Amino acid sequence: MIRLKSKEEILKIEFSAKIVAEVLELIGRFITDGVSAYDLERIATEHILKRNAIPAFKGYNNYPYSLCVSVNNEIIHGFPTSEKVLKRGDLVSVDCGVLKDGYFGDAARTFVVDDFETEEGKKLVEVTEKSLDLGIEQAKPGNRxxxxxxxxxxxxxxxxxxxxxxxxxxxxxxxLHEDPQIPNYGVKGTGIVIQPGMTLAIEPMISQGHFETAVLPDGWTVVTKDGTKAAHFEHTIVIEAEGSRILSRL
Structure with a gap:
């Protein structure tokens, strides 16, 4: 069931989403060669708690961390462990969720460690981020x-x-996850009608190669089946009378 949100609820979702945006902005300053994914986890958790909020992912269906940190062929749900040490040229997707005052915010961003190794890697990240923008443009009343x-x-x-x-x-x-589901593929003019008051997390996950996936033995980390690199961007948005507005942006 889809719940249309009141103005008061939207403000609370926006507050949580802004904390997520703060975390992603902060994390971006520390992503460099030699940093571990757990370093990012620690920084994020400290900031969320400092804002008197709760890391939304930690404990969600027994997920053990505050962040998802997915590197190269990892698409989503990567564990931010100390063994996962970043190196120059890595593509690093960081996904974060926050719960505050009973409402969630959710966003993700793909970073590159220091600089891109290949033009194709740079293109992948740019195309994924642009595809999110294009998807958000279509998230307006009357569309589907x-x-x-x-x-x-x-x-x-x-x-x-x-x-x-x-x-x-x-x-x-x-x-954290409500109706409706929002596939990153589809047919124009199909699906549920978009209405003001909807709050949505749009998140394209894009692969350099085939779209088939596999889950690692940890039960969480999703990788490309063919081993090619992936990128992931996400924003929490609200549908308003004139269109959509991004809530997870500073």
Whole structure:
């Protein structure tokens, strides 16, 4: 069931989403050669707690960390362990969620460690971020959920990359994952009608190669089945009468 949010609820979601944006901005300053993913986890957790908020991922379905840190062929849900040491040229997706005053915010960003190793890696990150922008442009009253996915898919595939099919965006609010599901692929003019008051987490996950995925033995980390690199960007947005507004941006 889709819940349309009141102005008061939207303000609370925005507050949580802004804390997520702060975390991602802060994390970006520390991503460099030799830093471990656990260093990022510690920094993020300290900041969230300092803001009197709760790390939304930690304990969610028994997930053990505050962040998801996914490197290169890891798409999502990567563990931020001390053994995962970043090196120059790595693509690092950092996904963060925050709970404050009963409402969630959720966002993700892909960083590069120091500089890109290849032009294709740079293109992958740029295309993924642009596809998020294009999806958000379609998130407006009267459009349908399929319009979001179609915009993302058409742009990504025209650039020679693949849209991950097994994992999708979602509604967000009093729960971290709410209805509706928001695939990053689809057919224009299909799906649920978008209405003011919806709060959505749109999150394209894009692969350099095929879209097939696998889950590592830890039960969480999702990787590309063919071993190619992936990128991931996400924003929490609200649908308003005139269009959409990004809540997880400083």
């Amino acid at each position: 959920i399929g319009d979001i996915g179609h915009a993302i898919q058409a742009f990504v595939e025209s650039a020679g990359f693949s849209v991950i099919r097994d994992y999708v965006g979602h509604g967000v609010g009093k729960r």
